[in-house]
Amino acid sequence: MLRWFLEICFICTIVFNSSCLDLLAKEIKHDRYIKVENIGIEKAAKRARQTVEMLDEMYKAFIVLITDEYVKDETMFSALTVSKKVFEKMGTKELYKARLLDATGEPHNPENTPRTKFERDAIGAFINGKSFYEKVEKVDGKYYFQAATSVSIVTDGCTICHPHNKHGDLLGGISYTFPLDMFFD
Numbered sequence: 001m002l003r004w005f006l007e008i009c010f011i012c013t014i015v016f017n018s019s020c021l022d023l024l025a026k027e028i029k030h031d032r033y034i035k036v037e038n039i040g041i042e043k044a045a046k047r048a049r050q051t052v053e054m055l056d057e058m059y060k061a062f063i064v065l066i067t068d069e070y071v072k073d074e075t076m077f078s079a080l081t082v083s084k085k086v087f088e089k090m091g092t093k094e095l096y097k098a099r100l101l102d103a104t105g106e107p108h109n110p111e112n113t114p115r116t117k118f119e120r121d122a123i124g125a126f127i128n129g130k131s132f133y134e135k136v137e138k139v140d141g142k143y144y145f146q147a148a149t150s151v152s153i154v155t156d157g158c159t160i161c162h163p164h165n166k167h168g169d170l171l172g173g174i175s176y177t178f179p180l181d182m183f184f185d
């Protein structure tokens, strides 16, 4: 009798526990406010990196296309000025921030001088031969994915307005900042 009673208790405990765990799992699955620690910074950063790579390809494709197809002399509206206008627009939508950076020390526009430690470190990395530099930073409790890519002279059209440089020379970079919480599940 006692054995029979204990067996019933044992079965009840198992059933109760598994249904509780199941409920808990469902709650976690449906929690929209998963913290970055829970999904893993690495996973979110990987997604952010893929987005940066895609955007960067696109910006650079139109910078080269505009330069090759439209620019005839240095008085013309440069592809870099166009890019900065697009960066501004995207910044106001609070999707991400992007900045054009100088690596020469003699920028066309002093606004492009690296300002933050991240920007200076990125330019340092480009000077040392890297073409991509990234960092995840926590500011006021929020995580940000920061990445920068190098910008070099890839077409002779660039030298119309950057006459002191030649094909292959590093001129600067583009930096991107994304709030990492955009990349959670």
Ligand code: HEC
Binding pocket: 063, 064, 067, 071, 073, 074, 075, 076, 077, 078, 079, 080, 081, 084, 100, 101, 102, 103, 106, 107, 108, 109, 110, 111, 112, 151, 152, 153, 154, 155, 157, 158, 159, 160, 161, 162, 171, 172, 173
């Ligand atoms: C029609 C002239 C023109 C051409 C062609 C041109 N640029 Fe520039 N570039 C500018 C101007 C003007 C700025 C400053 C833009 C600003 O900040 O408003 C600039 C800025 C830059 C900067 C930021 C550093 C700085 O000097 O302020 C980089 C990097 C750059 N250009 C790279 C390139 C590359 C690479 C090409 C070729 C694909 C290119 N540029 C072609 C005019 C030009």
